[in-house]
Amino acid sequence: MKLEVSNVGKWFGDRAILENINLTVNEHEFICILGHSGCGKSTLLNMVAGYLTPDQGEITVDGNLIDGPSKSRGMVFQDHALFPWMTVLDNIAFGPEVQKMSKSQAKETALHFLKLVGLEQYASHHPGELSGGMKQRVGIARALAGQPDILLMDEPFGALDVLTREMMRVELQKICSKLKPTILFVTHSISEAVYLADRVVVMKHGAIAEIFEVGIKHPRASHSAGFGDMMSRIEHVLMDEEQHLELATAKVGVV
Amino acid sequence: MKVTKTVAIGGDTVPGKPVAARKPFSIQQWTIIPSILFFVLWEIFSRINGSIKFFNPNFLPAPSVLFQEAIELAKTGIIVDSIVSSTIRIMIGFTLGCIAALVLGVLMSKFKSVEFWLSPVLNLVGPIPGLALLPLFIIWFGIGEFPKVLLIAWTTFIPVLVYTLDGFKSVPSTLVRSALSLGASERQIFTKVMLPSAFPNFLVGAQVSLGLSFGALIVSEMMGAKSGLGYIIVDARNYFKISNMFIAIILIGLEYSLFSYLLKLVERRVLAWRRGGLREAVQK
Numbered sequence: 039m040k041l042e043v044s045n046v047g048k049w050f051g052d053r054a055i056l057e058n059i060n061l062t063v064n065e066h067e068f069i070c071i072l073g074h075s076g077c078g079k080s081t082l083l084n085m086v087a088g089y090l091t092p093d094q095g096e097i098t099v100d101g102n103l104i105d106g107p108s109k110s111r112g113m114v115f116q117d118h119a120l121f122p123w124m125t126v127l128d129n130i131a132f133g134p135e136v137q138k139m140s141k142s143q144a145k146e147t148a149l150h151f152l153k154l155v156g157l158e159q160y161a162s163h164h165p166g167e168l169s170g171g172m173k174q175r176v177g178i179a180r181a182l183a184g185q186p187d188i189l190l191m192d193e194p195f196g197a198l199d200v201l202t203r204e205m206m207r208v209e210l211q212k213i214c215s216k217l218k219p220t221i222l223f224v225t226h227s228i229s230e231a232v233y234l235a236d237r238v239v240v241m242k243h244g245a246i247a248e249i250f251e252v253g254i255k256h257p258r259a260s261h262s263a264g265f266g267d268m269m270s271r272i273e274h275v276l277m278d279e280e281q282h283l284e285l286a287t288a289k290v291g292v293v
Numbered sequence: 294m295k296v297t298k299t300v301a302i303g304g305d306t307v308p309g310k311p312v313a314a315r316k317p318f319s320i321q322q323w324t325i326i327p328s329i330l331f332f333v334l335w336e337i338f339s340r341i342n343g344s345i346k347f348f349n350p351n352f353l354p355a356p357s358v359l360f361q362e363a364i365e366l367a368k369t370g371i372i373v374d375s376i377v378s379s380t381i382r383i384m385i386g387f388t389l390g391c392i393a394a395l396v397l398g399v400l401m402s403k404f405k406s407v408e409f410w411l412s413p414v415l416n417l418v419g420p421i422p423g424l425a426l427l428p429l430f431i432i433w434f435g436i437g438e439f440p441k442v443l444l445i446a447w448t449t450f451i452p453v454l455v456y457t458l459d460g461f462k463s464v465p466s467t468l469v470r471s472a473l474s475l476g477a478s479e480r481q482i483f484t485k486v487m488l489p490s491a492f493p494n495f496l497v498g499a500q501v502s503l504g505l506s507f508g509a510l511i512v513s514e515m516m517g518a519k520s521g522l523g524y525i526i527v528d529a530r531n532y533f534k535i536s537n538m539f540i541a542i543i544l545i546g547l548e549y550s551l552f553s554y555l556l557k558l559v560e561r562r563v564l565a566w567r568r569g570g571l572r573e574a575v576q577k
Binding site: 087088089106107108109111112113115117119121122123124132133136137164165166180181184186190 | 465467468470471472473474475476477478481485486489490492564565566567
């Protein structure tokens with residue numbers, strides 16, 4: 039599996055959201071797309087998912103042009119988008135079921151992925167009864183149960199509190215080390231990106247500003263060698279000149 | 294699932310479990326009290342009116358008098374007959390109206406062309422009160438059961454359709470997107486995502502139109518019927534039996550409450566997954 043984004047651009051009216059995006063995602067790679075809100079990172083992800091079509095350039099998987107959503111590209115949403123009328127298990131079994139798996143087999147698959155995210159005792163609950171972090175874990179299990187070639191995650195932990203966020207990134211990392219999936223992960227948290235990604239793609243104003251190779255060994259922690267250095271390098275690229283200035287004065291003010 | 298919680302709130306006593314010990318006395322558990330008080334006040338007022346005559350005491354008989362009259366009336370069998378024929382009419386009419394609205398709602402949201410051709414027409418005829426059509430229905434179809442059921446079905450149909458269509462339109466796009474990314478076909482998305490997601494709206498529409506359907510039932514029975522609760526009212530007017538009117542009115546109220554309650558039960562069963570509202574927001 040190889041995902042290629044070549045020379046992609048997208049306009050909403052006269053406003054360019056994305057321009058000249060070139061990116062290759064290889065099999066088993068974990069790519070984080072990092073940027074401020076409104077930089078076009080979610081738009082890029084939605085185009086890869088097939089919800090939007092690029093106005094310019096093309097996105098291909100193994101040379102085949104993407105023309106609409108497909109089960110080969112699973113999606114995890116920020117607002118989890120679980121079906122509220124289904125139990126947790128039925129939610130996860132949805133993918134296998136619509137892909138013509140027998141009911142019992144689909145349930146079995148669902149249970150397998152539910153165990154993977156550690157929520158097997160909540161199988162018969164409805165999403166409304168779960169906490170935000172649990173819902174997101176179910177969302178991940180549901181996307182994985184669809185057996186996608188690539189997993190797309192659109193700020194999946196963006197709506198969670200800081201503590202849950204930290205826990206979720208550790209869990210996601212564990213899952214990744216087990217399953218070795220290919221992931222395209224959108225976030226605006228630098229530490230999250232450095233913690234998870236093989237490569238961090240920093241986007242600014244609708245273009246890729248720089249791509250960082252994070253060579254730190256898993257499992258990472260904020261005190262791992264090179265972690266802080268990588269974070270400050272990314273932060274430097276991400277911030278505009280005047281923001282640096284603002285930050286500097288703010289720090290002086292606090293001191 | 295959440296039954297254990299609602300039991301305490303609903304006030305049902307579980308045998309062997311002392312409610313009072315768990316919870317201090319609360320007026321909230323005695324929902325029948327306001328209704329009883331209403332009838333008691335009515336009784337007192339009617340009796341006072343009977344002696345000092347603010348107005349003709351015949352215009353407002355006391356509940357105790359009504360109760361005796363109702364027993365007399367029931368002995369003739371007319372009450373049971375009326376309730377049975379009214380119930381059959383409303384059940385058939387209401388069910389037909391709901392089914393038609395659901396089917397058309399599905400067709401209109403699934404096929405653009407159906408919506409294109411039907412939507413303007415429905416906007417045109419929808420706002421016309423169904424009752425305005427009754428004389429026409431009677432001329433067309435006579436005074437049999439058909440025009441009555443048709444009127445009830447039509448009155449039910451429009452609001453349910455409006456709510457159902459709104460339900461289909463407001464399915465969150467992320468739900469459709471996630472189904473697409475899991476490999477669901479267009480057909481599967483419709484049956485497994487759109488329908489269940491729009492169903493709560495359909496039920497709200499049914500609740501809303503139940504009141505209108507009852508209005509249609511009573512009016513249709515007041516015009517050219519030989520049985521039914523509405524018929525009792527017209528008949529009582531002709532013979533100036535005001536007590537019979539009150540009996541019919543109270544029975545209509547009771548029957549409506551019963552139907553509304555049944556619909557609520559369906560809703561609670563089907564929408565067990567839905568939580569929210571003030572009660573969920575602040576749990577005491």
